[in-house]
Amino acid sequence: MPDAASSFQRIPPDELAWLGTGPIPARAYHDPAYFELERQAVFLKSWIHVAHVCELPEPGCFVRRDLEFAKASLLIARGKDGVLRAFHNVCTHRGTQLVEEASGRQSKFTCPYHMWTYGADGALLSAPDFEAFHLDKPACALPRVALQECGGMLFVNFDPDAPPLRIWLGAYAERLEQMPAARATTFSQYSYEIDANWKLTYDNFQENYHLRFIHPRSGGAGIGGDNPFGYPASLGFDGPHRTQRIWSNPAPDLKPFQRAAAMRGLPAVAEQGLLDLPFGRDYLAFFPNLFVIGTPTQPFSHTVYPISADRSRGVVRLYWVGEDGNASTRFAREYALAQLRDIHCEDIAMIERGQKGLASGALDHIHFQSMEALCRHLFNEVDSRVQAHARALGERP
């Protein structure tokens, strides 16, 4: 197609030089000491995505979320008053973990050890022989963790002095509210553990430089014409967050069944108004470890939770409006999930290979080109926090 030849204009590298152009210290991607500073200065100080409001539609609904970076298990519950709250999943008597189930619905939570019982609002309701403790029940409520919502996405923050979520999300809060995920009532999910640093993992999904090499078949529709790398149409930055607009291939190489599968999903998506949303080609990356994609037929979020310097857990969710209304919708949703999983499995193979290469310390530095600007921006934002925290502690960063 002649139009395809003139569809793409590469972002000039000079426009991104403000992010720096130098090499990046490799130890930030494998050193346990650096990771410990990150844990304290980034993950315990940032709003971290943990759940979606559609998981907790009714009073008494709860989910348990274990966050290794905080060594914490959280209980997120909707109270009788309809308010969503997050608590440490820990009985205030002697610290026993309160809930083992991953999710459910119940009005009370009872510790199996000594039967201390809490409401979904975290208040201690009853405890056997409580008079013998010389305590007030209000002082024994479950410990709260800040929980706030934007665009249906729920975030927690372990820092009691954290700014409100909307201030943290900045200009991209309004965009998040216009993503398909903001309207979602359900989702499909797959998850994985990976022997790799969280930034190395997350960075894979911030650059398109690898697409043609790692996903020549599974990601073939997103590359081609005069944009053989599938580079983004535009990039943007706001505070610690960043965005890219995914390039629309004017002549995507869709296979016949692949095209039929996509077409089967379109009527429901169109009926729901999702084709008219303004950020349908956008990738929104929220510092430190969440990104959200607005593609109406395959809207998803991907969160990479750090476990240690060289181990992480990824959670991918495809967000949908309404249950499967008919067979075509069910088919298109399952195909979308399987297709995305095909692409991601090729990524994790390469990411683990990267961690193996870095682990020996053979490299002092790694390198980002201008079209890996989002990776560089993440490093800059992490490193400035790590450096400041190390200075405050009097440690070598």
Added chain:
Amino acid sequence: MNQASTLPGGFSALEPFVAQWGLSGTARRAAQRTASSPEAREAFFEAASPLLEAALTWLDDRDLATLPPAGRRLMDLMLSLGHVALAVEIQGPDEVKSAVWRDRMRIDRSTADQGISSCSN
């Protein structure tokens, strides 16, 4: 039940594939993609992909929640076909090497699994 009547009328060509691919649960279908042979995937794709439009049209005329057993089998076959199509039509020679990594990505939840017990995959 007569083997020839396990699917709605018009889809009898898919009877030989019901045992292997008529599976409930997204994770089970994904696991069968990995467990199957390339020949089995290609035979199913060749027989079933021309019937995708007709099958979904037949199913779309009915309420998913109250599908009769024959309809549920047809739905499950088409859902399996999606997984198989990715292997045959898209991944081709790359299917074998990516399968190992794909199976590490555990399917925790799927909208197609309403009312179906979960499967450890």
